[in-house]
Amino acid sequence: MLMRGHNLFGHLDGYRPAPARTVAQNNQDIENPAFVSWYRQDQLIQNAILASVDPNLTATVVTASTSQAVWDALHTAYANKSxxxxxxxxxxxxxxxxxxxxxxxxxxxxxxxxxxxxxxxxxxxxxxxxxxxxxxxxxxxxxxxxxxxxxxxxxx
Structure with missing residues (x-):
């Protein structure tokens, strides 16, 4: 799988959770550079997933805020073999x-x-x-x- 090959699967399985949005610096909260990088990567992963699924399935995941939420929604809806x-x-x-x-x-x-x-x-x-x-x-x-x-x- 491409996500594993590029060491990105942690976004999908929760192993690489989002860092804090802000960090304290000089007694004020500033945007966390680690979050900015994580968020950019997560959005690229989310877009890659959406681009690879049938357009009819996008309604299932379009409101998801993270790539993990997209992955979980698709798994729940379409991979359940019960x-x-x-x-x-x-x-x-x-x-x-x-x-x-x-x-x-x-x-x-x-x-x-x-x-x-x-x-x-x-x-x-x-x-x-x-x-x-x-x-x-x-x-x-x-x-x-x-x-x-x-x-x-x-x-x-």
Whole structure:
């Protein structure tokens, strides 16, 4: 991992916490140079993480104030492999329907849930994905759904 290679992982795991913002000098508080350096590095790490994740995930971490907070939020949201999380995601996927959403938004939600399931260690097969998408389209798209279901070969 790049963060370990550059000795920056301490920002993410809490091993390198933020120094005090100010230090006392000549009976007055001044800005701590160690904090300024740490903060600059932490912001660069935070920006690198945000630049490397899917733009749809940024809402999960955009309010985090440190790179450790970003890391923890992503870990909590997407690396939890518990059966409860997997059941919850599968249930959400099963209940998801196009309803009044534009097709692109519906497909995006399906894809996001499938990506989360894959991250949690329970990937959705291509066949399951096709059935889910077609089921969620409901009656308005029944002709397209019927044509896809009638195919002899699976679509990718």
């Amino acid at each position: 059966q409860t999380r997997i059941f919850s995601l599968r249930d959400h996927l099963a209940r998801l329907a196009k309803e009044t959403l534009p097709v692109a938004d519906y497909l995006h939600q399906v894809r996001s849930l499938c990506d989360e399931l894959a991250t949690a260690g329970a990937p959705v097969s291509n066949e399951e994905l096709i059935v889910k998408i077609l089921t969620g389209l409901r009656l308005k798209f029944r002709e397209i759904s019927a044509a896809i279901r009638a195919r002899d070969s699976a679509i990718s």
